[in-house]
Amino acid sequence: MKMITIDASQIPSGNAVTIINGVKFNVAVSPYQFPKAFEVEYNKDEGTVTIHFKYLGKEQIGEIDHVSDQVTISHGRHSGKILAVHFHADECDIKAIRMFATGEMPELIKQIRPEQISTRLNFDVAASALNVYAPQIAEFAVAQM
DSSP: OEEEEOOGGGSOOOEEEEEETTEEEEEEOOTTTSOOEEEEEEETTTTEEEEEEEOSSOOOEEEEEEOSSSEEEEEETTTOOEEEEEEEOOTTOHHHHHHIIIIIHHHHHHHHOOSSHHHHHHHHHHHHHHHHHHHHHHHHHHHTO
């Protein structure tokens, strides 16, 4: 597995505005919901690339969403945050992996849109991070093939 450290200054901060009983609140993503790094892994037997999101603290996998024929997303058991994204990839097709990481994958993540605002902010930050780091993700995945 290869590790990619996320530079928080390159990712949108993950803020939202919500109104509760007529009062406007600005909500920011918690440091526990903001990924600090990715680990990229290629499983040759299954033909899948897995991107593990690393956070402060650890959490067990809870729910798994099958968001398409090619993509599954693992969520934290208690927080609901994205812990991993798994997708099928053809061997050594770095261009396809990069295009998938910058285009289709962030859109699939955004389509889930959880109800809880902190989890929704985590999804937005995760999708942005994938978009920013797609070239490195693709390079690391292909290097393991």
